Amino acid sequence: MCLQAYANASTVAGIVIQKAKQFGFQAVTLQAGGSIVLSNEEATAVHHAYIEADGVHRDFGDQEPGSRTTMVFPQRGDFLVLCGVHPKMKLAVHVD
Numbered sequence: 001m002c003l004q005a006y007a008n009a010s011t012v013a014g015i016v017i018q019k020a021k022q023f024g025f026q027a028v029t030l031q032a033g034g035s036i037v038l039s040n041e042e043a044t045a046v047h048h049a050y051i052e053a054d055g056v057h058r059d060f061g062d063q064e065p066g067s068r069t070t071m072v073f074p075q076r077g078d079f080l081v082l083c084g085v086h087p088k089m090k091l092a093v094h095v096d
């Protein structure tokens, strides 16, 4: 999976791996209504993805090792997915 794949295949859920306390991508682009699947591939670390922005407050709960979490993006805009456990983890999402 590459960034271009997100741009071209917006209705296909793209997978973003969470590993080594980082997101597998720094930025992804998708169409409104598209989704991203977070895949926690850590041995033991739990992640906790959330979005905090003007008028947008979404919490995706804990991502346990081995789990997958789907994030749907119904609205256009630019969003920053953060991790409540690891402040350095950032995933920029541009929704067309």
Ligand SMILES: [Cu+2]
Residues within 6 Å of the ligand: 021, 046, 047, 048, 083, 084, 085, 086, 089
């Ligand atoms: Cu994390």
